[in-house]
Amino acid sequence: MYKLIFADDEALVRNNVARLLQWETCGFTLAGCCSNGYELVEQVKRDPPDLVIADINMPFINGIEAAREIRQEFPQVKIAFLTGHDDFDYARQAIDLHVMKYILKPVTSESLTEILREIRAEIDEEYRRAGNFKYLSAFYQENRAVVQSLFLNGLLSGTVTDQEAKEKMGMLELNCLDASVFQTAVILPDPMPPDCGFSQESPEMALFAIYNMGKELMETRDVGMAVLGGKDVTLVACGRSGAPYLDRAFTSCLEELRAVVEKHLHFTVTIGKGAPCRRCSEICHSHEGSLAALGYRESIGRNRVISIQDIEPKRQDFKVYCRAEEERLVAAIKLADSEQVEALLGELSSTLLEPAGPVQQRFCTFSILLSLLREADTLGLNTDEILSESDLKEVFAMRVAPEMLELIRKTCRSMMKSVQLSRKKSCSAAMDQARQIIAEHLTDPELSADFVSDTLHLSASYFRALFKKEIGATFVNYLTEMRMEKAKDLILTSGKKNYEIAEETGYADPHYFSYCFKKYYGMSPNEFRESIHT
Structure with a gap:
């Protein structure tokens, strides 16, 4: 019913x-x-x-x-x-x-x-x-490619954690990610000759053609998948037989793709290949290496596969706090969720700090502290106060992971304290302004929560929720109370008629004013006057 x-x-x-x-x-x-x-x-x-x-x-x-x-x-x-x-x-x-x-x-x-x-x-x-599961399932299947693309681009940018990848790979039918080693390559079209069939004005068509060829080749060889980006195509190789074997198989695919594009599409591509990695959350580092390799195409030459391991053999991909993990920590800090913050710091210690050497530990700690301070500045917090409790110079004197973790913990606690204080001040100031706006416009029949929230540059839904939390009453009830209190005061201190009092308390209709007054006080304005003199 x-x-x-x-x-x-x-x-x-x-x-x-x-x-x-x-x-x-x-x-x-x-x-x-x-x-x-x-x-x-x-x-x-x-x-x-x-x-x-x-x-x-x-x-x-x-x-x-x-x-x-x-x-x-x-x-x-x-x-x-x-x-x-x-x-x-x-x-x-x-x-x-x-x-x-x-x-x-x-x-x-x-x-x-x-x-x-x-x-x-x-x-x-x-x-x-x-x-309807059948309807939702059909709708999902129609749009699965879009969802897959968003997820894969999240992997490349570092906004997907290992846990999220594990949970979603089956649902998105990306079971190739259930692997022990990964490697990426970024494909960038070279300047196209006029007679290639793809004009310079429509590079998206060329990218799409490369994507289709790369996708078919990777799936046929059972090596991995292709991801279409805004200006390039990324191939992600996944394997279980170790990094050297995957690297050889992947390089073979890349060389074949380069040759096929030149033969059939009549233009050339340059491919940057990153280093292998062991976890889904580290695919972004391999992707960074691929992009770095492409940076050498002017000096080494185009129309070839450039491996970052050949150009920068001593390149080290320092373990860093990926954006997804950073966002989770910042969200917990904003909510002042101490338990969640402590749990995330525990994960950080076990996955990044403890397994790394001293130099990587310091690099990781410094990177996290800078990220937190950047977020604090974005939120308008007092970064000087936070820095006073978390001196970045201390990082370089530290030698063991527990010391570094404690410094990060102190920074998180300081941020939580600043966030709560800032939010309290902001809410208090907003509600003081709201009260003032209501008092100044009490005679306006058009006064509403939307008007006040627009004046304060807040969304109406957030303003209503904040108003009720801070004031202890809904906006309508508070406005009615203010108007009724003023109406009662006018009845007690003046000889004004009901329609005059209605106008001065924001009621365009005197009958509606009398209706509200009786509902609020249990008697009409005239009955209230009579009760005063009896």
């Missing part, structure tokens, strides 16, 4: 709908009936339904305004309009709000029953498609 709230200002319509309609046979339960837009918005906020049917022409807050407010906070709630106004502009606004139905009055119980069944069928279909 779906939950429904019905809103109409005509008591007869509400009573007939509640009494005559067989809600269960339509697939709905009636959660409530409201007489105006204000009541509707309040009830939706208390207990969000699946569907709202609202009359457009209601007092205080009309149906369109109420729907707009509901749509902002509860986009999953379906909305249908019921109105006697056959007006195109109303219909257009309803379409802008993605309203499901536009129902013209008068409406009979039979026609409303039929409409509700249609709406239920639409909602059923939406849920069915969202939860």
Whole structure:
């Protein structure tokens, strides 16, 4: 059963709908009936339904305004309009709000029953498609190549951890990554002759042709896979028989690909080959080596395979904290999650610091500290304070991994402290500004959470959540409280009439002001005046 709230200002319509309609046979339960837009918005906020049917022409807050407010906070709630106004502009606004139905009055119980069944069928279909594994599986298969490409480019850039690679390789049908040694090569087209068939204005077509040839060759030889980038093509070789064997097999593939491209596509390519590595998370280092090898193509020559191991035989790929691991650590620091930070530091120690020699340990420690300080600066934290507790010069005097790990730990703790202090100050300042804006615009009937959040340059959803957390009340309730307090004060200290007080407290409709006042204080403004003098 779906939950429904019905809103109409005509008591007869509400009573007939509640009494005559067989809600269960339509697939709905009636959660409530409201007489105006204000009541509707309040009830939706208390207990969000699946569907709202609202009359457009209601007092205080009309149906369109109420729907707009509901749509902002509860986009999953379906909305249908019921109105006697056959007006195109109303219909257009309803379409802008993605309203499901536009129902013209008068409406009979039979026609409303039929409409509700249609709406239920639409909602059923939406849920069915969202939860239909066969449909999702087909959609995934259609787009799997895109997901694979994103994942593989993440491997090349160092944003994928070993654990993530292990979890996703099966799902993405990249089982070749279940290997013990990896190696990459980057293929870059050389300047193309005019008669090659590929114009200089369409390099993407040439890249795609190289990608297709490389993919077919790697898969046929069962060596690995191809990845299409923005300006080049990367081949990733994967094997289980050791680095020397993989390097020979991979080099053979690269030389064949180079020759095939020249023969069939009538232009040449230069290929940079990186060093082998042992883990998925280290593929990015091999990729860096491939790019470094391509940097020698001007001096060594084009149309050849250039191996970084031949050019820089003593090149060492220092183990560094990959971006994915760095992002996880920074996220834990931002959340002030001490346990998660400690767990990540434990992984760092066991995988990077302890296995490495003193020079690599210092390099890794220094790299992590610089990354953390860069992030601290991006967040606007006081880096001088952080540096005072984590002097980078200490790294060069350290000789054992535990000392270096402790320095990183101190930096993380200092950052967590700074983040919490900065966030507290920022939230406090934002809420002080919000209170001031509300006080300055209290007489404006258009004052809303959206207006205040726009003024503060915050998203409306974040502002509402922050406001409730910091102030202890929703924006609407706080605004109502401020207006009611001012209204009470005006009644106590002035002889102003109700419509004048309504204007000074931001209510365009005096009747709506009286309605809100009575709901808040339990008596109308006039009854409140009388109670003062008795």
